[in-house]
Every structure is written in C-alpha cells, then in structure tokens.
Amino acid sequence: MKQGLLLLFAAVWMTVGQAATEPYGYPIDNKYQATVLGTPDKYRPDLPKSIPLKKRRITIFKDHKVPEALWYDKELRYFEVLQKEPAPLVFLIAGTGASYDGGKNINMARAFYQAGFNVVSISSPTYMNFVVAASSTGMPGDAYRDAEDSYRVMERIWGTLQNKIKVTDFFVTGYSLGGFNTAFVALLDEKRQVFNFKKALLINPPVSLYNSISLLDRMLENIPGGIDNFDRFYNRLVEQIGRVYTRADNLSLDDEFLYQAFSAVNPDNEELAALIGVSFRIASGNMAFTSDLMTNAGYIKPANMTFTKNTSPGKFQKVAYRLGFTDYFHADFYPYYKRRHPDITRRELADKMSLTTIEDYLKNSPKIEVMHNQDDIILEPGEIDFFRRVFGDRAKIYPKGGHCGNIGYRDNVDHMIKVFTQ
Amino acid sequence: MTITIKKIQLHALVLLGTIALGACSTAPVLPEGEQPLEPRFDADRVLLETTQTPANAISDPWEGFNRSMYRFNYRFDKYLFLPVVNGYQAITPDFMEQGIHNFFRNLQDITTLINSILQLSPEKTANTVARLAINSTVGILGFINVAHNMPRSDEDFGQTLGHWGVGPGPYLVLPVLGPSSLRDGTGTLVDRVVFSEIRSKALNLETWQKLTWDTMNTIDTRAHVAFRYYETGSPFEYDWVRLLYSTKRQLDVER
Numbered sequence: 001m002k003q004g005l006l007l008l009f010a011a012v013w014m015t016v017g018q019a020a021t022e023p024y025g026y027p028i029d030n031k032y033q034a035t036v037l038g039t040p041d042k043y044r045p046d047l048p049k050s051i052p053l054k055k056r057r058i059t060i061f062k063d064h065k066v067p068e069a070l071w072y073d074k075e076l077r078y079f080e081v082l083q084k085e086p087a088p089l090v091f092l093i094a095g096t097g098a099s100y101d102g103g104k105n106i107n108m109a110r111a112f113y114q115a116g117f118n119v120v121s122i123s124s125p126t127y128m129n130f131v132v133a134a135s136s137t138g139m140p141g142d143a144y145r146d147a148e149d150s151y152r153v154m155e156r157i158w159g160t161l162q163n164k165i166k167v168t169d170f171f172v173t174g175y176s177l178g179g180f181n182t183a184f185v186a187l188l189d190e191k192r193q194v195f196n197f198k199k200a201l202l203i204n205p206p207v208s209l210y211n212s213i214s215l216l217d218r219m220l221e222n223i224p225g226g227i228d229n230f231d232r233f234y235n236r237l238v239e240q241i242g243r244v245y246t247r248a249d250n251l252s253l254d255d256e257f258l259y260q261a262f263s264a265v266n267p268d269n270e271e272l273a274a275l276i277g278v279s280f281r282i283a284s285g286n287m288a289f290t291s292d293l294m295t296n297a298g299y300i301k302p303a304n305m306t307f308t309k310n311t312s313p314g315k316f317q318k319v320a321y322r323l324g325f326t327d328y329f330h331a332d333f334y335p336y337y338k339r340r341h342p343d344i345t346r347r348e349l350a351d352k353m354s355l356t357t358i359e360d361y362l363k364n365s366p367k368i369e370v371m372h373n374q375d376d377i378i379l380e381p382g383e384i385d386f387f388r389r390v391f392g393d394r395a396k397i398y399p400k401g402g403h404c405g406n407i408g409y410r411d412n413v414d415h416m417i418k419v420f421t422q
Numbered sequence: 423m424t425i426t427i428k429k430i431q432l433h434a435l436v437l438l439g440t441i442a443l444g445a446c447s448t449a450p451v452l453p454e455g456e457q458p459l460e461p462r463f464d465a466d467r468v469l470l471e472t473t474q475t476p477a478n479a480i481s482d483p484w485e486g487f488n489r490s491m492y493r494f495n496y497r498f499d500k501y502l503f504l505p506v507v508n509g510y511q512a513i514t515p516d517f518m519e520q521g522i523h524n525f526f527r528n529l530q531d532i533t534t535l536i537n538s539i540l541q542l543s544p545e546k547t548a549n550t551v552a553r554l555a556i557n558s559t560v561g562i563l564g565f566i567n568v569a570h571n572m573p574r575s576d577e578d579f580g581q582t583l584g585h586w587g588v589g590p591g592p593y594l595v596l597p598v599l600g601p602s603s604l605r606d607g608t609g610t611l612v613d614r615v616v617f618s619e620i621r622s623k624a625l626n627l628e629t630w631q632k633l634t635w636d637t638m639n640t641i642d643t644r645a646h647v648a649f650r651y652y653e654t655g656s657p658f659e660y661d662w663v664r665l666l667y668s669t670k671r672q673l674d675v676e677r
Contacts, residue, residue: 238669300461
C-alpha cells in the first residue's frame with residue numbers, strides 16, 4: 001500500500017516534472033480552430049522577410065497532349081531558393097490540392113533557407129498544374145505512381161541545377177498528403193538512388209489515404225441541412241464576414257482579417273468542420289474534374305464531349321463540387337486501376353494506399369522521421385499510435401495543433417530544422 | 423497627337439470587336455450528330471432541380487466575350503504588364519516604390535472624397551478630408567502615409583451607384599483592369615474622367631506628362647495586386663473569380 005502510494009506519487013511528480021521542463025506553448029487548444037487558424041504571428045519564429053525565391057517553369061513531358069481547356073497549364077510551376085555556397089538541398093512537397101507557392105511551403109522555405117539549405121518546392125500531385133503537366137496517368141491518388149511522378153519532377157529540376165550549385169546532401173519533406181508522398185518518394189529513392197536522401201521528414205501525414213479522405217468527405221455533413229443547402233451556408237458565411245468587414249475601420253481581406261473575423265463570429269466546432277470540409281471539397285472537385293478533362297474517363301463530363309477554351313462548365317462544375325474524394329476513388333480511380341489489375345478489389349486497393357503497406361521500410365529505415373499531432377482531424381481514432389509504434393524515437397507527436405495548425409509554430413519549425421541538421 | 427490617339431482607340435475597338443465576335447460560344451463541343459454519352463455522375467441524377475449555388479445569382483450574359491477578355495488579360499499580364507512591373511520593382515529602391523505607392527493612394531482619396539459626398543456619408547467624408555489634408559501637407563504631397571492609422575475605405579462611383587440602389591448588372595471583364603460589372607465598369611470610367619478633369623484644372627500638364635502619370639499609376643496598381651491569372655489551381659477559375667469579385671463588391675457597397 002505504502003509502496004503503491006509512493007509509486008503513484010513518483011508517477012505524478014514525473015508527469016508534472018516533465019510538463020514543467022517541456023511545456024508546449026502552441027496557443028490553440030481546439031483542434032478545429034487550430035486547423036483553420038494555423039499559427040498566429042507572434043508564435044512564429046523570426047524568419048527572413050525576403051529570400052531569393054525564384055519562380056520557374058519546366059516542361060516535364062515533351063510530347064504531352066494537353067486538352068484545349070487546360071491550355072495554360074502545359075508547364076509545371078515550382079520555385080527554388082538557392083544558396084551561394086555549397087549547401088544541402090531540401091525538396092518540399094505541398095499537401096492535398098495545394099500549390100508549390102502556398103503559405104506553408106513558403107514559410108518552410110524561409111526557415112530552411114535561413115538554416116543554410118537550398119530549397120526546391122513542388123506542388124502536390126493532386127494539384128491541377130501537376131496533374132496536367134507532370135502526371136504520367138492524369139489520375140492522381142496512386143501512392144506509388146504519384147511518387148514516381150514526383151521523383152521525375154525532382155530529377156528534372158535537379159537537372160537544371162546541377163551545374164549551377166554544389167549540393168552536399170539531399171533531403172525531402174512534405175506536409176499532409178505531401179508527407180505521405182514523401183514516404184513513398186524516399187522508398188523509391190532506395191531503388192533509384194538519384195538523390196540518396198539523407199533524411200526524409202513526414203509532417204502530419206495520413207496513415208490510410210482512404211480513411212482520411214472518408215473523414216474529410218464526411219465533414220461536409222456539418223453544413224446545416226447537408227450540401228443541398230450549401231447556398232444558404234455560403235450566404236450566411238458571407239453575411240457574417242460582411243458584418244465584420246463592413247464595420248471594420250481599416251482592413252482588407254487578408255490573414256489579419258481572418259483572426260478578426262474569427263473572434264467576432266466565434267464559430268462553433270460544427271461550423272469549423274464544415275468550413276474545413278468545404279476547403280477539401282474544393283480541392284477534390286478541382287482535382288477530379290482536371291483528371292476527367294485529362295483522361296476523358298467520363299466521370300463527370302461525357303467522354304465524347306470536348307471543352308474549348310471558352311466552354312462554360314455550368315452544371316459540370318456543380319457536379320464536380322458535389323462529389324467527394326471517396327466518389328472519385330470508387331467511380332473513377334478504382335475502375336481505372338481495375339482495368340490494369342483485374343483481380344484487385346476495392347478493399348484491397350484502399351488498403352494498398354496506406355503507410356501500413358510499407359510499414360517494414362518505415363520501421364527499419366533510420367532516415368525517416370515523422371512529426372504529428374495527437375489531435376489531428378484527418379486520422380481515425382487510434383491511428384496516431386501507428387506512428388509511435390512504427391517510428392519509435394523518430395516520431396515527434398505534439399499534444400495539439402489539429403491538422404497542420406502548428407506547422408508554423410516556433411518549436412515545430414525548430415524541430416524540422418533539427419531533424420535535417422543533426 | 424490627338425489624331426494618333428484616336429487611331430489607337432479605333433484599332434483597340436476593332437480588336438475588341440473581333441475578340442468579342444470571334445469567341446462567343448461557351449458551349450462544349452460534341453462530334454457531329456452525336457449525343458453526349460452518359461457520364462458516371464450525370465448532373466440530372468446528382469443535382470436536385472431546386473439546388474441553388476452562389477453562382478446562380480450572378481448574371482453573365484456576355485460570358486463568351488468575358489472569357490476571351492480574361493485570356494487576353496492573362497497574355498497581356500504575362501508578356502507585357504508583369505515584365506514591366508518586375509522591371510520597375512527591380513530598378514526602384516524600396517523606399518521610393520513605397521513613396522510612389524503612397525502618392526497614388528493619396529490621390530485615390532480625391533475619388534473617395536467625391537464619392538463619400540455623393541453617398542451623403544458625413545463620417546466617410548470627414549475621415550477622407552482629414553486623411554487627405556494630413557498626407558498632402560505633413561506627408562509631402564502624399565509620399566509619406568502619415569495618416570496610416572486613420573480609418574480608410576476606398577469609395578468609387580460604382581459603390582456610389584450601388585449605395586443608391588443600382589444593382590451590379592451583368593458581369594464584365596475589362597481589358598487590362600479585369601473583373602468588373604456593367605455598373606462598376608461605368609463607375610470606373612466616370613471616376614477616371616472626373617479625376618483627369620480635376621487634374622487638368624489644377625495642373626498644367628503636357629500630354630506626355632499625363633501619359634507618364636497614368637502609366638506609373640497603372641504599374642503601381644498592378645504591383646500591389648498579388649493575383650496571377652491561371653494560378654489558382656482550379657479548372658473553374660473564371661467562375662471562382664466571378665463569384666468572389668461579385669461577393670467582395672457587394673460587401674464594399676454595404677460598408
């Protein structure tokens with residue numbers, strides 16, 4: 001009894017002691033708020049305001065046929081930030097539907113540049129420009145194929161740089177779906193050995209792609225009355241934002257405004273989840289329709305119909321945003337895949353697009369590390385334990401931050417740099 | 423000089439007319455005699471007849487012309503506008519660039535003032551008068567934005583018309599200037615004519631000076647708009663821009 005008490009006391013003391021030595025100061029406790037708001041300015045590290053960031057375009061496939069409606073996306077856009085002296089180079093892969101020049105990638109580029117890295121940033125294989133200019137199939141979502149496409153892009157970009165700069169070591173990282181891509185890119189690199197990545201860092205990746213897209217699709221159910229009432233939801237949103245905007249003295253619609261609107265409107269969890277759902281729905285609609293234009297698979301657009309430069313998408317746009325990632329999986333991606341692999345079932349295909357299929361590699365490869373949040377909303381209950389179990393010491397799990405909300409927080413940025421410099 | 427300008431204007435009109443006539447159809451194309459094959463998710467099955475989307479509320483009868491103009495603006499941006507803006511930013515020291523920006527922003531307040539009066543808004547009028555007075559004097563003709571902490575809202579003639587109950591009318595993509603509406607496009611024109619009348623009365627400028635002034639103003643404006651055509655990552659970009667522009671203007675009118 002006495003011993004038990006002592007043990008208990010020791011345990012309590014240890015947890016308190018740990019909490020005292022390692023406080024995690026990310027300021028937003030609510031996982032939905034964190035996901036929407038990200039990191040407020042004063043919790044961000046001091047990063048250089050201006051870095052020598054150069055936006056570039058590159059042709060990936062010489063004789064690639066691009067449909068008329070997507071005439072402007074033939075070349076792949078990316079950016080590079082280069083050091084003058086010999087230095088390591090890090091590739092950044094953006095998250096679901098996100099571009100190479102989104103806020104998260106730019107902030108990471110600033111941090112890595114400051115830490116002495118060359119940086120090359122590329123869009124997600126689910127981003128329109130990537131699907132059009134760099135996807136070998138026009139049908140994104142295949143973990144292995146997307147990794148090959150990304151790897152090809154990295155090789156091509158490296159081809160333009162190798163006579164310009166001296167690179168000491170290569171690294172790769174990405175957030176969200178980009179983190180998931182990073183794992184498969186690192187695996188492919190073991191075979192191809194072009195870069196021999198010294199380290200690969202996965203930031204807030206899904207475990208099972210299918211589980212995560214199902215969760216994200218379901219978030220739209222938080223729209224009062226369902227998606228058929230999206231119009232009312234949008235008008236209410238505009239009205240709420242409008243109330244803040246019309247009363248404010250001195251502001252424009254930017255990040256600062258987001259915080260002000262947020263504190264004035266004070267949305268509840270359902271509204272926030274609906275908002276997150278909408279943002280992912282826009283990403284899935286963009287991706288699926290682009291893919292449909294590229295492949296003529298007859299998913300949304302009649303297969304024998306051509307969109308010209310001037311075609312108004314009309315009802316097809318409405319359908320595209322009505323359908324989710326899981327619809328794309330079942331009615332577009334799976335049939336496509338099954339034609340090439342006739343024996344595969346839906347369940348098997350869904351299971352295949354998961355980090356669990358490369359668990360052995362992730363477990364035994366010391367070069368791969370992961371950063372994640374205990375309360376990430378794209379994970380099913382219990383999935384976070386996969387990272388603890390498989391990565392062990394190479395997993396850094398934060399107690400809060402939602403989905404990528406804390407990616408700009410000081411400690412998180414320090415940790416990213418530390419993974420690649422130690 | 424006047425004749426040359428008239429000639430240029432005529433050429434521009436012909437060009438616009440050609441674009442407008444040459445590209446009116448916004449329908450997708452089917453091989454002759456074929457019916458559309460049914461896609462896996464057909465609109466008739468997926469959408470309720472009653473389904474409204476925010477875009478339904480916007481009138482765009484000139485969509486063919488607008489889409490052509492949208493593409494023209496992309497090319498204008500890519501091959502002329504942005505290279506010039508980048509060149510300007512590269513050769514101008516940052517403090518001077520900021521000063522020039524402040525100068526034009528301060529002059530913008532003249533338009534805001536006129537429209538605040540036309541909207542019979544004592545508050546906006548008083549704020550604008552105060553800001554103009556301070557920036558034009560202490561701020562040395564507006565080059566320093568001394569009054570940066572004072573309330574500011576841009577008011578234009580489109581907003582004034584909206585304030586008095588005029589609806590936006592059809593959506594309109596203007597050459598170079600981009601998204602607008604019949605009301606707002608008219609407003610832009612009125613504001614410009616009024617401003618250049620005031621400028622002619624107040625200052626005795628040569629034509630080349632006026633041209634330089636207007637060119638600098640245009641470059642400065644573009645330099646402060648982050649938007650890049652066809653970089654939103656959506657195959658529905660035109661439709662998104664139309665929706666967001668219309669929503670934003672609606673809010674601007676209400677404020």
